Amino acid sequence: MDMNTNWSLSSLLALCLLCVPSSSHASCDTVVIRSKHERRVERYQHAWSNLIPHYSKVQYAGGMGLVSLGIGWDYGRNQQWETDMMLGLIPRYSSDNAKLTFTLRECFTPWRFPLSASVHAYPFSCGIYMNTVFNNEFWTTEPDRYPSGYYGFSTRVRTHLFVGQRIKFLIPDRKRVFSNSITCYYELSTCDFYLISAVTNHLRPRDYLRLSFGLKLAVF
């Protein structure tokens, strides 16, 4: 009896000891098998969802086309960083054909001042963008017919530096259609060509500075 009790007690204990981890193991197994996949799917979806553009932009002028349309992402603690990708159109003007351009832009907007509950001012932003033209007349490196380093620059890729200001209007909930805010901005920019000309000459600012303005329509 004693033995029996002992046995049953110890077997119960053993069972409990076995059961607890085994039951937890069993539940864990089912959960892990399910959740591992789920978590992977979740992680996968989350990773790709980061790539959903946060906003779209439309810009007038600025060396990336007469009108450019783009998408982008803002990030950082206060959304002070922005990365844009834009497609722009250069009309034909006096050249042989109209041209499509692509721009990659990085912008830093350190300060925000709320003017009211729904209007925020951003007194300073700055950044850099690189533009490339989709057209055979332009080259990244000189074609083979030239000795190497004959011109020593790319006619296709331009690098621009800019400073600007912006103002953001938050759209009230009931008036939202697709965007939750609209930001108006303007930028004063210069490109590598103009910068090197300005440094080596006495030029008027209008000869090496370029204006552009645009709208940023934030989705979320």
Place this chain on the structure above:
Amino acid sequence: MRLKQLKFSICLLLVCLLLQGCDMFEAHPYDAQVRGETGINARSASRIAQQTEGKDTIRFAFISDTQRWYDETKKAVSDINRRQDIDFVIHGGDLSDFGATHELEMQRDILLRLRQPWVALLGNHDCLGTGESVHQRIFGPSNFYFTAGRVLFVCLNTNCMEYDYSEPVPDFGFLEHVITSVPDSIMHTVVAMHVPPFDLEFNNNVARVFQAYLHQLPGLLCCIYGHGHRYAVDDLFNDGILYIQTPCIDKRGYLVFTLTPDGYEHQLVAF
């Protein structure tokens, strides 16, 4: 209310910016949107013909390679303007360094301060990107000729490497047209070009053919060119026709040619 005021001031600011800096809105450095004066060579050609009609002695200044040297170009222009004896000015090409639209506009605007009529040739740098189209819009065709007194000036596009056989450069068809249509009143010819024969940029397979064509022009005096950025005088074909190179504008020099019925002389002017 505050929002309305803000919106209003933003609109006002944008309108002001638009009005203030129209030419500061640019689609692209190579957009080829030409603002300001165009068709300069043709207008200058008729002014030169008018102003030198009946003159026996012709004096012209030859500058070249002013690319990205705006300050020096301005100084050259004021130095030429200071003189009273120059009938017209020829620019030997390379007004721009990158072929960018605004470079050509800026150079044009500086050169428009010249009191004398002036023409500009096409340089190899002017061909980059959309530069050639812009140059053509501002100045005219890359091969052209004009007369001053009884002298014919033939200005040729010799930037052969830029075209890679896509267009005839130098254009012998154009030369034939000039040779066959020269009026009888013409006594002498001066040929201006950007790149001289035997340069890397020239189509040297036809260098001697080119010279043979030039010899068919009435009373060929000399050939003038730029591109090499230094003053040089060479009898390239050993046929007595001198090829005279004007320094780039950064070297603070230009050439002044004096043409008389008996011949010509040239002088390197430092400024």
